[in-house]
Amino acid sequence: MxxxxxxxxxxxxxxxxxxxxxxxRELRVGLFNEGSPAQLLVMGAGGNCMVLADGVRKGELTTADGLRIRVADGRLSAKSLALAFTAKRIEIRPLGEGFRMRDPAKQHAERAYPGVLEVSVVNGRLQLIDRVPLxxxxxxxxxxxxxxxxxxxxxxxxxxxxxxxxxxxxxxxxxDGFDLCxxxxxxxxxxxxxxxxxxxxxxxxxxxxxxDPDIKLIHATFHSNCGGETMNAEDLWSKSEPYLRATVDTFCTSAPHARWEKTMARSEWLDYLERRYGLKALNTSATDAVLHYEPHCRDLYLGNTWPLIP
Ligand SMILES: [Zn+2]
Ligand SMILES: [Zn+2]
Known part of the structure; x- marks a missing residue:
């Protein structure tokens, strides 16, 4: 053993x-990083929120009120029943459990967050950062x-x-100015x-x-479904790690998402492989290998052919 x-x-x-x-410590988590909203409605959750504009206290947002924030002329414009101001940076400090927010232009449900919300303008759009305890x-x-x-x-x-x-x-x-997205x-x-x-x-x-044995925090990677086998760290990244070794995982093969299908035209697939990896359609043994590929374990290369297709 x-x-x-x-x-x-x-x-x-x-x-x-x-x-x-x-x-x-608090982590600074960038919210809606993949597509920040053009405007935002913020409310308190389980209590009022203190509102600060460029570090100066503007007042309190009661649970019955909501602060609507949008970008106007490169600055933040904010308005609630009790408050109206512009600023470069707005901070919402909950006095209760946290804050709630939603994009008023969209139907999606509001979300409740723990921590303090920081709002600023980056490239003409809202940047939202949640300062949240670990x-x-x-x-x-x-x-x-x-x-x-x-x-x-x-x-x-x-x-x-x-x-x-x-x-x-x-x-x-x-x-990007924060820790994690x-x-x-x-x-x-x-x-x-x-x-x-x-x-x-x-x-x-x-x-x-x-x-790890050197008392360094490990890369605690995890997956939804590995399809039955994981990879060695060095086959994916540049460095090997003693605790990230290829391992057969029989649990994943019977779990949801182990199998999936995608249909595309043969020419679309071969064109992609030629563009991306230089596979020539004239190379019949290589094209054959990538068109009829049935691996029995996790290979590093598709069809084990030349040129190498990871
Ligand atoms: Zn990220
Ligand atoms: Zn797995």
Missing amino acids: RSLTFIIASLATVLTCAQRNALE EAYTAGVVSAEAGKEHHQEYYKLQSVSCRTYALTNQTKHKL DGVHCQVFQGRNRNDSISMAVRATRGLVIV
């Missing part, structure tokens, strides 16, 4: 003093990524993974968790992360 390749550790014991602030973020991610009605122990495991992933990847969006690129985060079982799992694992 191989020795343990990773360890579950308490954040407080693995981090340096400066990093230990991460325990209480534990509340972890609960929100587990609820969005894992879904309902799972076993409590699974939620605990997912909490430790999502917390670790967040801390390992918190510089992913440094150039709210989409699948980082981890899906759609606001406050409302599932009691998930809340209990996050509390039970509070501050726990996964580290």
Whole structure:
């Protein structure tokens, strides 16, 4: 039996003093990163919100009121029943459980978020950043990524993974001005968790992360469905990791989304392979290999032909 390749550790014991602030630290999560709304309606959740414009307190947003924010002449224009102002940056500090928001131009349901909302203008559009405590973020991610009605122990495991992933990847969006986005690129985060079982799992694992034998936070990657086999880290990234080895996963093959189909014209497929990888249609043995490909394990290259098609 191989020795343990990773360890579950308490954040407080693995981090340096400066990093230990991460325990209480807030993550800056970019919301609606893939398509920010042109305008926004913000309301309090379970209490009023304090509203600040460019760092100056403007007043309170009561639970019966909503602040409509839009971009006008490169600045933010904000209006509620009680307030009307323009600013470069608006901060909504909830005095209750959090804030709710929705795009007034769209039908989609409003979402409730924990944390403090920062709104500014980037490239003529709203940039929304949620300053959210790590534990509340972890609960929100587990609820969005894992879904309902799972076993409590699974939620605990997912909490430790999502917390670790967040801390390992918190510089992913440094150039964008925040830590992590709210989409699948980082981890899906759609606001406050409302599932009691998930809340209990996050509390039970509070501050726990996964580290490697050098006590470094691991890449806690996870998947919806791997199709039956995972990959070695070095086959996907440049560096190998002792805990990310290709592993046959018989659970995924009988789970939803293990099988899917897409139909396209033969010429469309071959044109794509020629454009992208330089596969020549005249090379009949290679075209044959990519048109009749039935792998029995996870190959690194399609059809194992030349040119190599990853
Ligand atoms: Zn991202
Ligand atoms: Zn799997």
